[in-house]
Amino acid sequence: TPSLHWFRDDLRLADNPGLAAAAANGPTLCLYIFDDSPERRQLGGAARWWLSRSLQALAAAIKAKGGELVIISGDPADILPEIVAAAGIALVTWNRRYDGAAIRLDSGLKETLTAAGVTVRSFNSHLLNEPWQVATKTGDPMKVFTPYWRAARAKGEPAAPMPAPERIVSHPLSAGVGALTVVDLGLEPSKPDWASGMRAEWTPGEDGAAARLSDFLSDQLSGYGEGRNRPDFLSTSRLSPHLRFGEIGPRQIWYAAQSALHSGEAAGTASDAEKFLSELGWREFSYHLLFYNPDLATKNYNSRFDSLPWDTDERALKRWQRGLTGYPIVDAGMRELWSTGWMHNRVRMIVASFLIKHLLLDWRAGESWFWDTLVDADPANNPASWQWVAGSGADAAPYYRIFNPVTQGEKFDSRGGYVRRWVPELAGLDDKLIHRPWTASPEELQSAGIKLGETYPRPIIDLAFGRQRALDALATIRGD
Ligand code: FAD
Numbered sequence: 131t132p133s134l135h136w137f138r139d140d141l142r143l144a145d146n147p148g149l150a151a152a153a154a155n156g157p158t159l160c161l162y163i164f165d166d167s168p169e170r171r172q173l174g175g176a177a178r179w180w181l182s183r184s185l186q187a188l189a190a191a192i193k194a195k196g197g198e199l200v201i202i203s204g205d206p207a208d209i210l211p212e213i214v215a216a217a218g219i220a221l222v223t224w225n226r227r228y229d230g231a232a233i234r235l236d237s238g239l240k241e242t243l244t245a246a247g248v249t250v251r252s253f254n255s256h257l258l259n260e261p262w263q264v265a266t267k268t269g270d271p272m273k274v275f276t277p278y279w280r281a282a283r284a285k286g287e288p289a290a291p292m293p294a295p296e297r298i299v300s301h302p303l304s305a306g307v308g309a310l311t312v313v314d315l316g317l318e319p320s321k322p323d324w325a326s327g328m329r330a331e332w333t334p335g336e337d338g339a340a341a342r343l344s345d346f347l348s349d350q351l352s353g354y355g356e357g358r359n360r361p362d363f364l365s366t367s368r369l370s371p372h373l374r375f376g377e378i379g380p381r382q383i384w385y386a387a388q389s390a391l392h393s394g395e396a397a398g399t400a401s402d403a404e405k406f407l408s409e410l411g412w413r414e415f416s417y418h419l420l421f422y423n424p425d426l427a428t429k430n431y432n433s434r435f436d437s438l439p440w441d442t443d444e445r446a447l448k449r450w451q452r453g454l455t456g457y458p459i460v461d462a463g464m465r466e467l468w469s470t471g472w473m474h475n476r477v478r479m480i481v482a483s484f485l486i487k488h489l490l491l492d493w494r495a496g497e498s499w500f501w502d503t504l505v506d507a508d509p510a511n512n513p514a515s516w517q518w519v520a521g522s523g524a525d526a527a528p529y530y531r532i533f534n535p536v537t538q539g540e541k542f543d544s545r546g547g548y549v550r551r552w553v554p555e556l557a558g559l560d561d562k563l564i565h566r567p568w569t570a571s572p573e574e575l576q577s578a579g580i581k582l583g584e585t586y587p588r589p590i591i592d593l594a595f596g597r598q599r600a601l602d603a604l605a606t607i608r609g610d
Contacts, residue, residue, distance in 0.1 A: 132301055133221035134159040134214060136206075138232075140225040140255045140376035141188045142336040143195065143294035147253035148223035153197075153295035155221050159304055160192050160199045161213065164315050167205040170231045171427070171509070174502035176471040177374075179325050180334050182317035184375050187335025189312065197298030201310045207235060211242055217303040222248055225255035225376070228417050229509045230424025257414055258288045258380050261421035264414075271422040274525045278418065279411040291381045327469035328505065332371065339372035343383060347390040354402040358409075361463075361474035362547035367406070368472065370506035373413070380410050416514035419524050427497060427513035434607045435522035441490040449590055450485050451499055453553070456589035458565050459539035460484050462552035469552075471505035476542050482519040483533040488596030490603060493520040521604070529604045532597050539565035555579075555586050 135152040137160065143149065152158045162185060166172070173181060189199040202209055214222060222243055227236065240250045254260050264272060264282050272278040319325050333341065346367040350357070357365030372378045384407065391403050420426050430436055449455055453464035463477035473481070478500075485496045497516040501507045517523025521531075543549060546564035550557040556567055558578030563570045568582060568589055575582060582588050 131156045131220040132159070132218055133157070133223065134161055134217070134219045134301070136210065136222065136224040137162045137188065137199075138224060138227060138376075139374070140379075141184045142339070142377050142379070143188075143191055144336065145291035145379045145382050146225065146255055146294070147292065148225045148251070148255065149298075150292055150295055151251055151253070152221060152223040153298050157299045157301040158197060159213070159217055159219065159301035160197050160298065161210075162188075162199060162201050163206045163209055164201065164203040164310075164317075165206055166203055167207070169205075170235070171229075171501075174504070174507050175319070175324075176328065176503050176505045177501075177507045178317040179319065179328055180332070180371055180375060180471070180505045182312055182315065183332075183334035184377060185312045185315075187337065187377075191336060192298060195295065195298040197300045198304040200304050201312060201315065203310060203315060207238060210239055211246065214243060214248055215246070217301060219248060219301075222250045223253065224250075225253050226260070227256070228261060228421045233424075255379050256376060257417055258282065258384065258410065259285060259414060261418045264418060272415075272418060275412065275415050278415050279408060282411060282414060288381045288384055291379065291385055324468075328471045331470045331472070332505065334371070334375070334377065336377045339369065339378035342367060342369055342372060343378060343386055347386060351387070351390070351402050351406060352399065355399075355405040358405070359476045359542050361477050362543045362545065362551075366475065370508075370511075371472070371504075374506045374508045380413070383410065413511055415525075416508075416510035419514050420510040426517065427501075427509070428494065430520075430522040431517050431524055432522045432526070435520065438607050439603050440492040443489065443491065446489045446590060447485075447491055447495055449587070450481070450489065450491075450496075454587050454590075455484065456568070456587040457484065457535040457539075458549040458553050458556055458567065459535050459543060462543075462549045465552045467500075467503050471503065473504075474548075476538075477548075478515065479519060480533050480535055480538050482516060483531075484535055486520050487532040487600040488535075488591055488593065490596070490600055493517065493522065529608065530601065532600060534593060534597075536565050536593070553586070 133152040133155040135149045135158055140146055140148065185201065192199045224236070227233065243250050259282050264278060266272060272281065332338065346369070350365055350367070354365065369378065369383065373380070387403050387406060391400065423431055450464065453461035453468065455461055459477065460481050463473050463481045467473040482496055485491050486493050493516045497513055500512055504512070514523060518526045521527055521529040539549065544561070546561050549564050556564055558580065559567055559570060563574060567580060567586060580586055
């Protein structure tokens with residue numbers, strides 16, 4: 131019988147249970163709807179670039195299996211029932227999503243289609259455990275990571291990933307309904323073309339994801355436990371945008387890591403692998419939080435933060451966004467983000483803490499900027515991580531933890547390689563000064579070719595002042 135698989139955040143053929151069910155059922159219409167409804171959060175610029183490339187890769191992969199990817203733009207609430215009726219589809223499949231607006235859309239569609247006599251089947255492709263599968267002993271949502279992950283691990287191994295369908299028989303109407311090509315969606319920038327750094331860095335799509343994973347397992351897993359904090363060399367997997375768009379799933383990563391470890395292929399120790407899997411655990415925990423707190427991107431998880439007296443200095447926000455704060459590790463991170471669409475996790479924590487604590491700007495301003503500029507901008511990980519740094523989130527960093535960007539830089543980029551790469555105007559400073567250029571003598575600045583306040587900004591704020599102001603503001607909402 132004719133079936134339809136609706137692709138969303140699952141842009142892959144392997145370990146895609148929804149697609150497998152549709153393809154096994156008969157001729158399949160493979161559909162992607164670019165959702166432009168204001169009821170759902172629109173993708174940011176960097177994620178749109180990624181999506182464009184990822185859809186091109188998916189279309190080619192589907193074609194190689196005999197099928198065709200149909201791309202349409204609009205509101206799925208209208209489009210999906212129309213196509214299903216026009217094409218005489220008997221089975222619709224999709225893989226589940228977990229943010230409030232998507233759940234509302236999907237449940238509404240399930241009702242409409244079922245009422246019209248169509249079978250709808252939904253699956254899990256995105257997580258090791260779906261949010262409701264991990265709970266406290268009394269059945270409540272979890273609020274702390276360590277017991278969450280312990281409970282998740284106690285569930286045993288995840289289901290083994292399934293192979294890609296051998297063949298996808300194209301539904302005869304595929305050619306007729308497909309109004310658009312990926313290029314028609316116009317998701318990539320032209321003038322100005324800000325995506326060159328991204329093109330150089332990334333290969334979106336299922337093959338690019340698989341290549342990243344195998345490189346990581348053979349070259350970087352060993353020493354990951356320590357190395358993951360160092361932004362100055364490639365030490366993490368960089369799988370985050372691939373996971374975000376479902377070009378690879380966590381079950382595939384899990385099994386590949388285990389099998390590489392056991393076969394001795396991976397140059398990593400068991401504790402490195404365990405640490406790596408626990409980072410996937412943080413991703414799962416974020417989805418758990420999002421599911422039970424659908425307003426995670428806009429509302430403080432801890433409502434005490436509702437009365438925090440945030441500053442509203444637009445100029446400071448702009449300087450942070452552009453990487454012109456005068457603190458080298460912060461500026462390096464913000465420029466890496468702008469250029470490549472990605473930033474190292476340690477540096478994400480440093481720049482977020484600087485924005486929220488030293489500049490006392492609302493975490494939502496930072497979350498929005500990351501949403502627009504990250505290729506891995508994720509509906510769960512982004513708000514959960516911002517709230518974690520702010521102290522307003524679940525199992526959050528304690529309110530008095532205020533990262534000092536100088537000592538953080540000296541600890542995690544001790545040779546200054548990361549700063550030299552992204553803030554080249556400071557490259558001439560020696561290792562002792564690179565994270566604190568304002569302490570250099572006039573001769574040292576001159577010999578490095580730096581004019582503070584001209585070629586590189588003076589610090590936007592005094593660290594001691596900013597720290598005290600944040601502690602004072604936080605004291606007003608502590609209530610203990
Ligand atoms: P690896 O270290 O190789 O980890 C493997 C995978 O585990 C990652 O791809 C990611 O899916 C997951 N992971 C790793 N660290 C975390 C973490 N701390 N929290 C949740 N999941 C994690 N991650 C996103 O995917 N999207 C976001 O929008 C996002 N926004 C963030 C905002 C802030 C302020 C902070 C502090 C962190 C944010 N993170 C986000 C989490 C983390 O920084 C990235 O997942 C990580 O840097 C991706 O690099 P990687 O793939 O090399 O990670």
